[in-house]
Amino acid sequence: MPAKKIDDEKQLKLIANQIRQDIITMLTAAGSGHSGGPLGMADVFTALYFTALKHDPKKPNWPERDVLILSNGHICPVRYAAMANAGYFDRKELLTLRKLGSRLQGHPHRAALPGLETSSGPLGSGLSQACGAALALRMDRKPNRVYCVTSDGEHDEGNTWEAVLFANKMRLTNLTVIIDRNNIQIDGHTEDVLPLEPLREKYESFGWHVIDVDGHDIRHIIDALGQRTEKPTCIIAHTTPGKGVSYMENDPEWHGKPPTPEQAQVALTELQHWRERIQAGED
Amino acid sequence: MAVRLATDVYGTLPQAPTRNGYGEGIVSAGKKNKDIVVLCADLTESTRALAFKQAFPDRFVEIGVAEQNMATVAAGMALMGKIPFITSYAVFSPGRNWEQIRTTICYNDVPVKIAGHHAGISVGPDGATHQALEDVAMMRALPNITVLVPCDAIEARKATLAAAETKGPVYLRFSREKSPVFTTEETPFAIGQAEIFRDGTDVTIVACGPLVHLALVAAKMLEKEGINAQVINNHSIKPIDKKALIKAARNTGAFVTVEEHQVTGGLGSAVAEAIADTWPVPIRRIGVQDRFGESGSSAELFEKYGITAKAVVKAARDVVKVRQLCSVLHAPPVESGGEPGKLLSEITPDQDFRLWGGETIHTVPELKEALKNMDDKTFHYHVNARKNDFSSWIDHCFGDRMLAEALRTHPTKEAMIALIALRLKEVKD
Numbered sequence: 001m002p003a004k005k006i007d008d009e010k011q012l013k014l015i016a017n018q019i020r021q022d023i024i025t026m027l028t029a030a031g032s033g034h035s036g037g038p039l040g041m042a043d044v045f046t047a048l049y050f051t052a053l054k055h056d057p058k059k060p061n062w063p064e065r066d067v068l069i070l071s072n073g074h075i076c077p078v079r080y081a082a083m084a085n086a087g088y089f090d091r092k093e094l095l096t097l098r099k100l101g102s103r104l105q106g107h108p109h110r111a112a113l114p115g116l117e118t119s120s121g122p123l124g125s126g127l128s129q130a131c132g133a134a135l136a137l138r139m140d141r142k143p144n145r146v147y148c149v150t151s152d153g154e155h156d157e158g159n160t161w162e163a164v165l166f167a168n169k170m171r172l173t174n175l176t177v178i179i180d181r182n183n184i185q186i187d188g189h190t191e192d193v194l195p196l197e198p199l200r201e202k203y204e205s206f207g208w209h210v211i212d213v214d215g216h217d218i219r220h221i222i223d224a225l226g227q228r229t230e231k232p233t234c235i236i237a238h239t240t241p242g243k244g245v246s247y248m249e250n251d252p253e254w255h256g257k258p259p260t261p262e263q264a265q266v267a268l269t270e271l272q273h274w275r276e277r278i279q280a281g282e283d
Numbered sequence: 284m285a286v287r288l289a290t291d292v293y294g295t296l297p298q299a300p301t302r303n304g305y306g307e308g309i310v311s312a313g314k315k316n317k318d319i320v321v322l323c324a325d326l327t328e329s330t331r332a333l334a335f336k337q338a339f340p341d342r343f344v345e346i347g348v349a350e351q352n353m354a355t356v357a358a359g360m361a362l363m364g365k366i367p368f369i370t371s372y373a374v375f376s377p378g379r380n381w382e383q384i385r386t387t388i389c390y391n392d393v394p395v396k397i398a399g400h401h402a403g404i405s406v407g408p409d410g411a412t413h414q415a416l417e418d419v420a421m422m423r424a425l426p427n428i429t430v431l432v433p434c435d436a437i438e439a440r441k442a443t444l445a446a447a448e449t450k451g452p453v454y455l456r457f458s459r460e461k462s463p464v465f466t467t468e469e470t471p472f473a474i475g476q477a478e479i480f481r482d483g484t485d486v487t488i489v490a491c492g493p494l495v496h497l498a499l500v501a502a503k504m505l506e507k508e509g510i511n512a513q514v515i516n517n518h519s520i521k522p523i524d525k526k527a528l529i530k531a532a533r534n535t536g537a538f539v540t541v542e543e544h545q546v547t548g549g550l551g552s553a554v555a556e557a558i559a560d561t562w563p564v565p566i567r568r569i570g571v572q573d574r575f576g577e578s579g580s581s582a583e584l585f586e587k588y589g590i591t592a593k594a595v596v597k598a599a600r601d602v603v604k605v606r607q608l609c610s611v612l613h614a615p616p617v618e619s620g621g622e623p624g625k626l627l628s629e630i631t632p633d634q635d636f637r638l639w640g641g642e643t644i645h646t647v648p649e650l651k652e653a654l655k656n657m658d659d660k661t662f663h664y665h666v667n668a669r670k671n672d673f674s675s676w677i678d679h680c681f682g683d684r685m686l687a688e689a690l691r692t693h694p695t696k697e698a699m700i701a702l703i704a705l706r707l708k709e710v711k712d
Binding site: 067069109110111117118119120121122124125128129130131132133134135136137139140158159162163165166169170 | 320341342344346347349351352355356357358359360361362363364365367382383386387390391392
């Protein structure tokens with residue numbers, strides 16, 4: 001059965017909070033992996049898996065599903081956690097992340113886990129795969145929509161811009177790209193490493209419909225994901241890397257490492273307090 | 284048994300570039316299967332993708348000069364059930380988009396077919412930047428992929444059709460220049476199956492692409508020297524036909540490979556790997572020897588880079604000689620094999636060897652020198668179907684059973700000289 005769309009904002013916030021707690025738990029168990037990006041994208045993935053996407057967790061290859069391509073594969077813990085919470089598999093399996101024989105590979109592998117759509121990790125190649133998927137679906141006159149999550153850092157890659165040109169040429173109106181605009185990459189801030197601004201204007205001049213959203217405002221994200229025009233859609237989601245764990249927020253240091261068990265305790269306590277505020281209607 | 288080829292293989296043959304076979308192949312495949320789509324990176328006419336564009340305009344995608352995008356858009360289309368053929372020059376695809384092919388096509392294991400055109404130095408005047416010489420190496424290193432190098436326009440069409448029907452990723456290599464069309468519609472073609480194009484017992488020439496015809500021409504030349512060469516068309520570099528190659532290695536014991544590619548990583552390497560763990564034999568690899576190409580006509584470049592029938596003939600001659608030497612070195616120890624040390628000892632005058640002409644020989648080094656100047660009549664008086672006097676003399680008077688056995692199994696003057704020299708050196712060392 002296709003997944004039910006959740007409309008209640010409080011419920012969505014609680015899910016996003018659970019996903020964040022799961023990310024901390026799984027990364028700590030793995031002993032390696034990326035923290036900042038996954039935490040920052042928990043709200044976007046909640047909006048995708050619990051409202052925007054047409055999908056069936058029990059039938060990952062359901063022909064009528066919407067397609068979600070994750071381009072920046074390193075943030076896969078957030079996708080795994082969202083999928084587990086949506087019912088694709090048991091949450092206990094999250095603890096196998098990055099371990100030998102796990103379906104949850106360090107970077108996502110299509111053949112390992114149904115529902116991933118593609119293998120990714122090397123940056124810059126997801127958007128063009130999403131273009132290909134959108135084009136193939138349109139050739140077959142299918143209504144399925146294609147979503148692609150990318151990072152801002154991978155806009156350094158020429159392949160990304162080849163895809164941006166191509167989506168405009170082909171008028172891929174069934175395609176939405178979500179850029180995780182968290183302003184950090186491994187070597188520092190994006191504007192220091194290789195400036196991307198003005199990013200919105202770049203996409204607009206390339207023929208895209210662009211929406212800026214607060215990447216932690218689930219209602220706003222859902223609205224943006226629902227927008228349809230005669231152009232391909234680009235959502236620039238302004239996010240805080242490490243969102244919800246104060247010592248990780250906005251710190252490039254936390255891009256590519258997991259918390260220690262002690263640090264994880266501090267993080268989980270903070271996230272639990274946030275959860276209580278959501279439940280009390282204070283957030 | 285060799286398969287049937289065109290009737291006048293060594294005569295005047297029709298000429299066509301293998302890229303033509305690609306154009307015909309994608310159109311036929313497209314008629315059979317509506318999921319087949321063709322993508323091209325701004326080289327539609329020269330790669331013959333044009334034929335498909337004209338036949339199926341809705342299933343043709345012009346990508347522009349963006350090979351990385353071409354590979355990844357194709358991967359995305361394949362994820363949704365399409366069978367894309369991505370088309371460009373091999374230097375750019377798979378040259379520029381290798382990682383995209385690795386991750387999004389091979390690791391994903393999706394049915395994207397990569398058509399690499401204008402491969403090899405035969406591209407000619409465009410020069411080194413446009414002459415792909417590493418594409419086979421890059422592609423065959425990847426898991427899940429099939430690598431095919433068709434030998435003429437007819438086989439190129441068959442390979443394209445076979446690629447369309449194969450489950451996973453396939454790399455197809457095509458040439459720009461016209462080359463002889465020497466196979467027929469009936470010549471068998473199957474992925475993973477090498478075909479014997481000429482029977483032979485002394486040496487095996489393994490080739491791929493249009494150079495298979497060059498190998499046949501070389502075999503014909505070798506025939507005049509009394510060397511009977513087998514020719515194998517090894518169009519399927521991966522999966523490689525290990526069984527056929529090992530069988531050939533056992534039968535002839537000497538290989539020459541011929542390719543329009545760096546000898547490192549290409550057909551020569553693949554063939555060596557295929558036989559090395561089961562039946563290693565000496566191999567000479569004809570191809571580009573670790574250097575870049577340059578401008579020139581295709582014929583001039585083949586000459587300059589040593590990819591000619593003459594070069595194949597020389598390599599075959601050399602490798603046969605090496606095999607003879609190797610067979611001595613690697614021969615199993617003969618029981619009570621005598622004492623090689625005695626090979627340099629003096630013998631009593633009654634043991635001297637008296638040649639047909641009356642001359643006498645009383646040491647092994649003298650025999651070697653005598654063989655060098657010996658006329659055929661004298662040689663065949665002593666070495667013929669009934670007897671081998673030199674072998675017997677060495678056995679009886681010097682007690683070197685190993686050398687005696689080697690001379691008996693290699694009854695040519697040239698081989699005997701080489702074998703004696705080798706054995707003497709071994710004993711002295």
